[in-house]
Every structure is written in structure tokens, then in C-alpha cells.
Amino acid sequence: MSSSEAKLKPSSSELDLDRPNIEDYLPSGASIHEPHGKLRLRDLLDISPILTEAAGAIVDDSFTRCFKSNPPEPWNWNVYLFPLWCSGVVFRYLILFPVRALVLTIGWIIFLSFFIPVHFLLKGNDSLRKKWERVLVELICSFFVASWTGVVKYHGPRPSMRPKQVFVANHTSMIDFIILEQMTAFAVIMQKHPGWVGLLQSTILESVGCIWFNRSEAKDREIVAKKLREHSQGADNNPLLIFPEGTCVNNQYSVMFKKGAFELGCTVCPVAIKYNKIFVDAFWNSRKQSFTVHLLQLMTSWAVVCDVWYLEPQNLRPGETAIEFAERVRDIISVRAGLKKVPWDGYLKYSRPSPKHRERKQQSFAESVLRRLEEK
Amino acid sequence: MGNTSSMLTQYDIEEVQQHCNKAFSQQEIVSLYERFCQLDRNGGGFVSAEEFLSVPEFAVNPLSQRLLRMVDGLNFKEFVAFLSAFSPRATLLQRIEFIFKVYDSDGNGKVTFNDMLDVLHDLTGQFISENQRKQVLTQVLDEAGYTKESLLVLSDFVKILGSSGLKMEVEVPVD
Numbered sequence: 001m002s003s004s005e006a007k008l009k010p011s012s013s014e015l016d017l018d019r020p021n022i023e024d025y026l027p028s029g030a031s032i033h034e035p036h037g038k039l040r041l042r043d044l045l046d047i048s049p050i051l052t053e054a055a056g057a058i059v060d061d062s063f064t065r066c067f068k069s070n071p072p073e074p075w076n077w078n079v080y081l082f083p084l085w086c087s088g089v090v091f092r093y094l095i096l097f098p099v100r101a102l103v104l105t106i107g108w109i110i111f112l113s114f115f116i117p118v119h120f121l122l123k124g125n126d127s128l129r130k131k132w133e134r135v136l137v138e139l140i141c142s143f144f145v146a147s148w149t150g151v152v153k154y155h156g157p158r159p160s161m162r163p164k165q166v167f168v169a170n171h172t173s174m175i176d177f178i179i180l181e182q183m184t185a186f187a188v189i190m191q192k193h194p195g196w197v198g199l200l201q202s203t204i205l206e207s208v209g210c211i212w213f214n215r216s217e218a219k220d221r222e223i224v225a226k227k228l229r230e231h232s233q234g235a236d237n238n239p240l241l242i243f244p245e246g247t248c249v250n251n252q253y254s255v256m257f258k259k260g261a262f263e264l265g266c267t268v269c270p271v272a273i274k275y276n277k278i279f280v281d282a283f284w285n286s287r288k289q290s291f292t293v294h295l296l297q298l299m300t301s302w303a304v305v306c307d308v309w310y311l312e313p314q315n316l317r318p319g320e321t322a323i324e325f326a327e328r329v330r331d332i333i334s335v336r337a338g339l340k341k342v343p344w345d346g347y348l349k350y351s352r353p354s355p356k357h358r359e360r361k362q363q364s365f366a367e368s369v370l371r372r373l374e375e376k
Numbered sequence: 377m378g379n380t381s382s383m384l385t386q387y388d389i390e391e392v393q394q395h396c397n398k399a400f401s402q403q404e405i406v407s408l409y410e411r412f413c414q415l416d417r418n419g420g421g422f423v424s425a426e427e428f429l430s431v432p433e434f435a436v437n438p439l440s441q442r443l444l445r446m447v448d449g450l451n452f453k454e455f456v457a458f459l460s461a462f463s464p465r466a467t468l469l470q471r472i473e474f475i476f477k478v479y480d481s482d483g484n485g486k487v488t489f490n491d492m493l494d495v496l497h498d499l500t501g502q503f504i505s506e507n508q509r510k511q512v513l514t515q516v517l518d519e520a521g522y523t524k525e526s527l528l529v530l531s532d533f534v535k536i537l538g539s540s541g542l543k544m545e546v547e548v549p550v551d
Binding site: 039040041042043044045046047048049050051052053054055056057058059060061062063064068287344348352353357358359361362363365366367369370373 | 408411414415417428429431432433434435436437438439440443447459462471474475478479492495496499500501502503504508512513515516517519520522533536537539542543544545546547548549
């Protein structure tokens with residue numbers, strides 16, 4: 001028996017050392033005590049900690065919680081309040097909604113009657129055309145916000161247009177972009193959508209300068225990183241707005257920030273957005289509704305009330321990695337907007353977790369088994 | 377109980393409670409139903425393996441495949457019964473029975489050396505060689521008075537695991 005020679009086979013997957021440790025975030029209901037003492041049959045057969053972790057995940061898990069819609073509590077449950085609620089519904093659908101639709105239509109007419117001429121006639125004079133288009137995009141966004149009776153309170157100094165700075169914000173719905181855009185014409189990086197949204201993206205948003213990505217393309221990431229770098233270095237490009245979570249989260253949690261925005265060598269200006277749930281749940285659950293339905297839902301609610309905080313610009317600290325920088329900024333935004341942090345990558349909505357996490361657990365168990373085998 | 381209904385009646389709750397031997401309170405069963413519906417995205421009345429694996433915390437668990445075999449395609453009543461071993465009200469015997477079932481993949485009531493080796497493989501992955509695993513298992517079995525050819529039954533598991541308490545509880549969030 002060569003147990004004294006028992007050596008651990010090296011891990012073939014490189015452990016990403018600067019990823020935050022998931023174990024720090026997971027509930028430590030399963031005993032994380034360091035087992036010691038001679039290895040017995042009982043220790044091998046007792047899989048209760050691992051089973052408990054699995055059952056705990058089945059019953060409740062922090063990832064699914066991030067994408068749970070939280071509609072406001074129903075309050076219309078008695079004879080007195082129900083008719084009040086009914087008349088509210090009638091008012092919202094039959095009076096507010098048509099008025100809002102009208103406002104939006106007027107807004108589009110004004111926008112298009114200026115945008116189209118400006119876009120084509122000023123083709124020669126680029127800087128003037130860009131200035132006009134910027135103003136017009138801010139205008140149509142304001143009309144959109146008015147069409148949901150958006151009450152937005154902006155806190156903090158308005159972003160100044162400087163080169164080599166990017167803006168990052170937490171992401172709840174595509175309306176985040178509209179709400180921020182009505183104040184400042186940002187250039188944004190977005191997933192290309194189908195349908196009328198895609199049409200708007202390719203025509204109007206092109207004018208403020210947008211970068212497209214495709215989540216399903218793996219190689220896409222390098223191309224996009226290059227485009228980001230180019231854009232942020234350009235002096236007269238619109239400031240770039242990035243949503244590092246990469247997906248819409250329900251405004252109560254924040255998922256991990258992708259490091260792309262944090263390794264551009266630019267100042268990062270965090271922006272925190274918090275919606276007031278009492279009026280409407282602004283979370284766009286893209287698995288459950290299309291953007292059109294989401295917009296209609298907003299247009300038939302009383303109001304969209306939110307706070308936007310422009311926070312202090314941050315720079316990469318000496319000795320800090322991009323991932324640490326991203327986590328630090330996520331912390332700043334989450335604290336300001338009252339979001340709970342979870343250690344999951346938003347893209348896990350679309351794909352499985354990497355085997356690295358499971359391997360880490362396996363490695364730690366294997367090490368403990370072999371160590372205890374040696375003990376007398 | 378309609379599989380596609382989104383409301384549980386009092387009768388349904390009591391039926392489920394009976395089926396799991398009162399392991400969960402009625403409030404907990406309602407919470408579990410909400411969770412079940414949340415996991416069952418396509419509304420088929422059962423949660424498929426894909427839907428379980430979409431929970432990252434579950435997918436990274438080394439025993440997820442084994443558990444999937446036990447929990448895939450269960451309807452709500454069976455789902456609650458499956459989880460009953462993790463209720464604070466479950467007895468030690470129920471918990472040991474659950475662990476036994478995880479090992480006994482062919483369900484014939486006997487756990488072989490290979491069954492135990494398979495689970496050890498799931499737990500340690502590539503970080504111990506197959507030979508080392510066999511070595512370790514043979515050694516501890518030997519010390520406990522069994523051999524490689526021994527077939528362990530439930531009472532063996534009770535003897536081995538029952539000596540000290542098993543911590544195997546999961547809290548059902550109840551709002």
C-alpha cells in the first residue's frame with residue numbers, strides 16, 4: 001500500500017485567481033468546517049453537506065431571485081378599494097393611455113420631421129449634423145419618458161463631455177437607456193434586437209454612435225473590446241454608456257460586472273438607477289414579455305418613478321486588476337441603489353456555469369480525503 | 377390536482393402534506409409550490425432536468441447528475457416528498473434512507489463497492505486517480521469490517537451513519 005506516496009493529481013483547469021470566491025457568497029448552511037481525524041467509512045459515505053447544498057439550491061437560489069418580477073402588492077382586495085381600483089384601471093387605459101400614445105406620436109412626428117432633413121441635408125457638415133442629431137435624440141427620449149409619465153430625479157453633477165471616460169450603470173430594462181439618454185446623448189453598446197427595435201437601433205441610434213454585439217458569438221467579445229477601445233479614445237465621439245451586467249436584472253440585485261468596460265484605460269463614471277416599485281415594476285423580464293408588451297405595460301401604469309445618481313468618477317487603482325476594479329464599482333453602484341450583490345455572471349441565464357466551480361469543490365474534497373488518510 | 381393550475385386549493389395542500397408525512401407545514405408547501413412553478417418555466421407540471429440545471433448553484437454541485445436522476449420529471453407532490461428528507465422535522469432514519477437511495481442507483485436495496493466508488497468519483501472528480509479511489513475505499517471498508525464484495529443494505533448505513541447526528545436541513549423561505 002503506497003498511501004505514503006499518494007499525491008494529488010494537478011488540476012488541469014487553471015483556477016482564475018482574481019475571480020471573487022463564490023463560497024464567500026453562498027449560504028454556509030452546509031458545514032464548511034475543516035474535517036480532521038483519521039478517515040473512516042462514515043466520512044466517505046456521509047454526503048449530507050453536499051446534498052444539503054443541492055437541496056438548498058433547489059428550494060431557493062440567489063441567481064433565480066435576480067430575475068424574479070416583483071409586481072407591487074395587490075391592494076384592491078375589499079369592497080371599498082376594489083371599485084376605486086376599477087376606476088383607476090378605466091382611467092389608466094381609457095384616458096391616460098390614449099393621451100400618452102398621442103404625445104408619443106406627436107413626438108415622433110416632430111422628431112422625424114427634423115431628423116430626416118438634418119440627416120440627409122447636412123451630410124457634408126458632420127459636426128453640425130452630429131450636434132443636431134444629439135439634440136434630437138435627447139428630444140425623442142424625453143417624449144418617450146413623458147409617454148410613461150416618467151418622474152426622474154437626477155442626483156449628482158451632470159456628466160461633462162470629456163474624452164477617455166465611460167459611464168457604467170446597473171441594468172433593469174431597456175428604458176434605462178432612454179432615461180439616461182434624455183439628459184445626455186450617450187453612445188451605447190447593445191445587443192442587436194429584431195423587429196422595430198432593431199430598426200430604430202440601426203437608423204437613429206447609429207447617429208449617436210452605437211456598438212453592437214451578439215451574445216451568442218464567442219469570438220464577438222474580442223471584436224467588441226476593440227471597438228470599445230477605439231470609441232473611447234476618439235475625441236468627438238459621444239460618451240460611451242455601458243451596462244456591465246450584460247442582461248436585465250430585477251432592480252433588487254446586481255449580478256457580476258463584465259470587465260470589458262474596466263480595461264479601456266478610461267475613467268469610469270458609475271451611474272446608479274433605482275425604480276420606485278410602488279408605481280410600477282420596471283424590470284423587463286425578457287423571458288416573459290417582448291419589449292413592445294413591456295412598453296405598453298409602462299404606458300398603462302400611473303407613472304414610472306425613478307432616481308438616477310451620477311456618482312464620483314473612478315479610476316483604476318495601482319495594483320488593481322480589471323476584475324477587482326469592476327467589483328469595486330459594482331459595490332459603489334449597489335450600495336447607492338440598494339441592490340444586493342450576487343456572485344453570478346448574468347450570462348448564466350443563457351448558458352451553463354463553467355466546470356471550474358464544480359472542480360474547485362471536488363479538489364477541496366479530494367485533498368481532505370487524502371490528507372486524512374495519512375493521519376493515524 | 378390540476379398540474380397546470382396556478383392556484384393550490386386547501387385540499388391539494390393537505391394531500392401533499394399527507395404524501396410527505398407532514399414533513400412540511402402548509403405555509404412551506406405553498407412556498408414550495410411557488411418555487412416549483414418558478415422552476416417549471418414551460419408549465420408542463422413537472423420540472424425537467426434542463427430546468428433544474430438552469431439554477432447555477434445546483435448545476436455546480438458534484439452530485440447534481442445523481443440527484444437529477446431522482447428528481448427529474450416529478451410532479452409537485454413527488455417533488456415535496458423528495459425534499460422531505462431535508463425538512464427540520466425529518467427523522468434521522470429518513471435522512472439516512474435518502475442518502476442510501478442516492479448511492480443505490482439501481483434501486484435494488486443493495487449498495488455495492490462500485491456504487492460507492494461511483495459516488496466517490498463524483499465527489500473527487502479528476503483530482504484522485506481511479507486506483508487511489510479504490511485503495512481508499514477498500515481501506516476504510518476494511519477498517520469498518522466490510523470487504524470489497526460486501527453488499528450494504530439500509531441497516532448497514534444506519535449503523536455507519538447513525539452514530540452521530542446528520543446535519544441535513546434546508547430552510548424553505550416563507551414570506
